[in-house]
């Protein structure tokens with residue numbers, strides 16, 4: 422293992438293999454073997470570190486005091502931050518790496534975890550290092566993807582400058598693009614992200630990553646800022662008018678120029694959500710969550726109500742009420758079984774308060790553990806409350822429901838792109 426201090430950002434480069442030749446660390450192995458790096462006797466490298474050393478696999482920021490200020494502030498676990506950057510090869514000049522690292526950290530701080538287009542490789546994600554929550558960064562992957570999307574060299578910064586001008590000159594555009602104006606359920610104050618002094622800088626980068634794929638879709642001669650401000654597509658507008666004519670007004674979120682998301686992987690940079698195209702709506706996302714496939718599998722096993730993804734999709738087509746009833750049943754059964762278990766655990770002995778009882782129940786049930794304490798606590802009364810009349814009208818208007826997706830997205834309705842929540 423080799424470590425070299427490069428000053429400035431306090432970056433140390435980790436060489437795997439080193440003199441001992443450890444061999445490639447898979448993500449799993451890396452997780453298990455993760456320890457504060459820099460502890461092993463360092464193999465000092467000669468300049469230049471940022472050439473393409475064949476065994477170089479990553480970078481590590483070990484000293485929080487040396488991190489650029491914006492990286493440290495605002496993170497919920499900011500008092501100790503260690504940041505490992507995993508990559509296959511060091512092929513970028515030092516200046517690009519430094520700038521890219523700041524950019525990636527800024528994105529992570531304002532927008533949370535981010536990953537590649539398909540949601541297979543994280544660029545920035547939260548991880549554990551011993552007892553410490555850290556951001557793990559795959560800087561090289563990010564920079565490579567960025568080069569592919571925008572072109573090498575100065576192309577990306579030129580594009581960001583262009584979109585910054587668009588954001589500043591198009592009325593309402595900054596308020597339409599995330600980070601959201603308000604945190605969920607609190608319309609009075611700006612969102613936590615928007616209280617950060619450099620949120621606009623992060624938004625510029627985020628918007629660049631959304632605007633480019635939009636441009637590929639609609640053509641670079643189209644005024645994309647204006648397109649976004651026009652809101653929903655004609656098709657969605659017509660469908661919503663149809664639904665509201667029968668059901669009455671209802672509230673929904675529609676246009677949102679953002680990439681697709683993946684639970685745990687956050688935004689998939691380079692992809693484009695149906696919401697970005699004004700072709701999808703979300704209804705009461707707070708109480709009708711998106712549930713990733715693993716978690717959904719645990720939920721249906723916990724309540725013993727299996728249904729395959731294919732069956733969900735075909736049921737929606739032919740018997741939408743059956744799918745609606747099924748989802749309701751799963752949610753109700755989950756709440757009931759959980760409540761009974763928590764009540765039993767609370768009675769003891771030992772007598773436990775509701776919080777502790779819930780934690781104990783989750784801990785001792787493999788499916789609930791798979792679902793996780795956070796989700797279980799948040800949705801212990803159920804995770805679905807859309808009215809059938811509304812879902813029925815949406816079906817009539819030819820919407821595809823996110824409940825048919827691999828990632829079960831209970832609040833999402835679109836026009837059948839196959840699921841790009």
Ligand SMILES: [Zn+2]
Pocket residue numbers: 696701702703830832833834842
């Ligand atoms: Zn959605």
